[in-house]
Every structure is written in structure tokens, then in C-alpha cells.
Amino acid sequence: MIHTVTIHYPNGARYLPAGQTAHHKAAAKPVLHGGRGMTLEQELNESNRYYLSHDIAVIHKKPTPIQIVKVDYPRRSAAVIKEAYFRQASTTDYNGIYKGRYVDFDAKETRNKTSFPLTNFHQHQIDHMRSCLKQGGVCFGLIKFVTLNRLYLLSASDLIAYWDQQDSGRKSIPIADFEKIAFPIQYALNPVIPYLSAVDDLLS
Amino acid sequence: MIHTVTIHYPNGARYLPAGQTAHHKAAAKPVLHGGRGMTLEQELNESNRYYLSHDIAVIHKKPTPIQIVKVDYPRRSAAVIKEAYFRQASTTDYNGIYKGRYVDFDAKETRNKTSFPLTNFHQHQIDHMRSCLKQGGVCFGLIKFVTLNRLYLLSASDLIAYWDQQDSGRKSIPIADFEKIAFPIQYALNPVIPYLSAVDDLLS
Numbered sequence: 001m002i003h004t005v006t007i008h009y010p011n012g013a014r015y016l017p018a019g020q021t022a023h024h025k026a027a028a029k030p031v032l033h034g035g036r037g038m039t040l041e042q043e044l045n046e047s048n049r050y051y052l053s054h055d056i057a058v059i060h061k062k063p064t065p066i067q068i069v070k071v072d073y074p075r076r077s078a079a080v081i082k083e084a085y086f087r088q089a090s091t092t093d094y095n096g097i098y099k100g101r102y103v104d105f106d107a108k109e110t111r112n113k114t115s116f117p118l119t120n121f122h123q124h125q126i127d128h129m130r131s132c133l134k135q136g137g138v139c140f141g142l143i144k145f146v147t148l149n150r151l152y153l154l155s156a157s158d159l160i161a162y163w164d165q166q167d168s169g170r171k172s173i174p175i176a177d178f179e180k181i182a183f184p185i186q187y188a189l190n191p192v193i194p195y196l197s198a199v200d201d202l203l204s
Numbered sequence: 205m206i207h208t209v210t211i212h213y214p215n216g217a218r219y220l221p222a223g224q225t226a227h228h229k230a231a232a233k234p235v236l237h238g239g240r241g242m243t244l245e246q247e248l249n250e251s252n253r254y255y256l257s258h259d260i261a262v263i264h265k266k267p268t269p270i271q272i273v274k275v276d277y278p279r280r281s282a283a284v285i286k287e288a289y290f291r292q293a294s295t296t297d298y299n300g301i302y303k304g305r306y307v308d309f310d311a312k313e314t315r316n317k318t319s320f321p322l323t324n325f326h327q328h329q330i331d332h333m334r335s336c337l338k339q340g341g342v343c344f345g346l347i348k349f350v351t352l353n354r355l356y357l358l359s360a361s362d363l364i365a366y367w368d369q370q371d372s373g374r375k376s377i378p379i380a381d382f383e384k385i386a387f388p389i390q391y392a393l394n395p396v397i398p399y400l401s402a403v404d405d406l407l408s
Binding site for chain 2: 052055057058060062063064065066068079080081082083084085086087089090091095096097098099100101102104128131132134135136137
């Protein structure tokens, strides 16, 4: 019986093993996110399962990139990784297809109540979004103000605009700006995070 | 200094750590694939780097899904995975965007000289391709006959047709059929595998 443990990325974000259910998570950690005992990643995975099962979209979170160093395999069917390290992803975490459009985004959480610190994004993620936009992709960030329990879809073009003015300007995006330019997303039941409705707003 | 080892998936396919270069690989394993000492995965990764750097397409291989069981982290910045297992992917290995179209495919190698055994694909990969096709994605398989050094793009619809007739029909696709219905890909220099030309053929 494999039991998982809570670990952390170098940036301190919690790592969540794939397949972990809201129930397990709630049992393991009673702190509530979105009022259902799930983290943003779990909420998005569940929402993507809903969209997939209803033929609405095919969007998946990419696996966490791991640098494997040592593996034992007494039998090929039982290879055990004995030493490995987390690697930084070269793309955003989520991509797929919706209404024939390539969709690409990353999800970030902040406990900050007044603004979203741009340090939550990394240069390579911004570069990746730039490249996808050039190809005609639908790119954005899903940003959750955890303590306020507010969730927004921010278009990649807007995100990049804030990113590019960091040296001259501020290093974060005020929540007031989200109210102006981002698309708010209300939690629901099915899917938990109906973010594709915000994507429709972004596209229209 | 992190040094990698050659390991195998449950299905016996070789695992290649990301970032491993053709040179390293050639040094480690002199057997030639495509005449450049690279495996199909390395050739595709290099080709995708070329397409990305020339603003032609943004296509990446997804990281290998790993089930993490035990992690030591004396410091967050040095989390060491001590026990983990390979998980089976729920999607194909490659996806991205090309000319505004969502592209999704998997790459398979066979040493068979006369036909491609359908056992190289898994049900969930076929199901994933079905879902992507429904959404208007450009889906296919890149199939390499290693001993013949022949590479083909086979459309997902054709692949699925062969897959669905397995119970009543044959369990492999004759190479003669590839000659008829698949799109041959010739190795080149930049990119090593110009498979997007075959995608153009598929789309036209």
C-alpha cells in the first residue's frame, strides 16, 4: 500500500501526488480551499475531469518534471526510483484543446490580500506564454487570492504587460487591477471551477 | 555531479532523462538511430527545440509521470525523492500548437520489419486521441521502424480504425499499409525530424 506524504517544491508550493482525491486530502489536511477541502490544483484536476467526461474540453495538468538519478529494478515491472530531484518545468502546467483552440495556462495561489506578487511566475513560463500567443494559442493565468477566496482569469497578454514593466514599475498586480481587467470565476459544483466560461469571455 | 542511468518503463521502453544530449547518449550507447546516435525521443526533442526557436511551433514532450512515495527535504531547496515509481501516462507524450492548431501525438518505435504491433499503444492513449479528435485536434502517431530506419506519420483516425478492428482482425499494421495511408518522413539536419511537413500533408 503506497501512502503519500506532503512535500514542497523549491519555491515552497505544496506538491500534490496525482490521483489524490479531495476526500483523502481533506482527511490529511483540514484547511479548506474553495470551501471543499481541495487545493487549487485538485479543484482544477477535478474540473478538467468533468470537462473531459462531458466532451467539453481535453485539458490536463502536465506531470511534475523529475530528474531521475538512481533507479533499482529487480524486475522491469518493478522499477523503483531511489534518488530523484524536482526540476523546474520549461512550460506552464496546463494545456489542451477547447472548441478547437489550443489552451495553455498556469495556476497560482497567493495569500496576499492586496496584490499578486509577480514572483509567483518564472521567466520561462512568461517566455512560453509569449511563444504560444505567437502561434495563436489561448493563454492565461488562473490566479487565486486564497485568503479572500477570489479567483481570476488573467489573460497572458495582460500578465506579460505587467511582467515587462517590473524594472520600471511595480513588482505585483494590485487586486483592484484584477477587478478591472481580469475575469472573475465563481466556484460551482460541476465543475468546481468553471474556468472555461471565463475563457469564453476572454475569447469574445 | 548528477549522473543518470539507463532505466526501463514497465513496457521495456528505455527511459531518457530530459536534457540528456545526443553526445552524452552517443557516448553512453553507440547504437545509431536515425544515423545520429539519438533515440527517437531525443530526435523529436531536438526537432521541437528547432521549431520553437524558429517560431514555427510550440510542441513539448510531457514529463514522465512519477508516483512519489518518500521525500527527504533537509531544506526545501534540496528536496530529495527517496522512493518513487513510474506511473502510466493518461495522455499521449507530445502536444502543443502549430499554425493555431492543437497538435497531439505519440511516438513509437518497433524493431519489427514487416508490421507495427498495435500493442505498442495503450487503450488510454487511443481514448485520449479520440477525445482530442472530437475537439478538432490534429492527432497522429509517429511510428519508426528502427531496423528499417523508416519513419511515418499515421493519422489518429487511421490508427483508431486499426485499433478497433483488432478483435475481429489483425493485431498489427502491415508496413505495406503504411506505404499506402501514412505519410513518410525523411530525416534531415534542421530539424532532424521535419514531421511538421507531414502534418501539413495530413492537413491538406
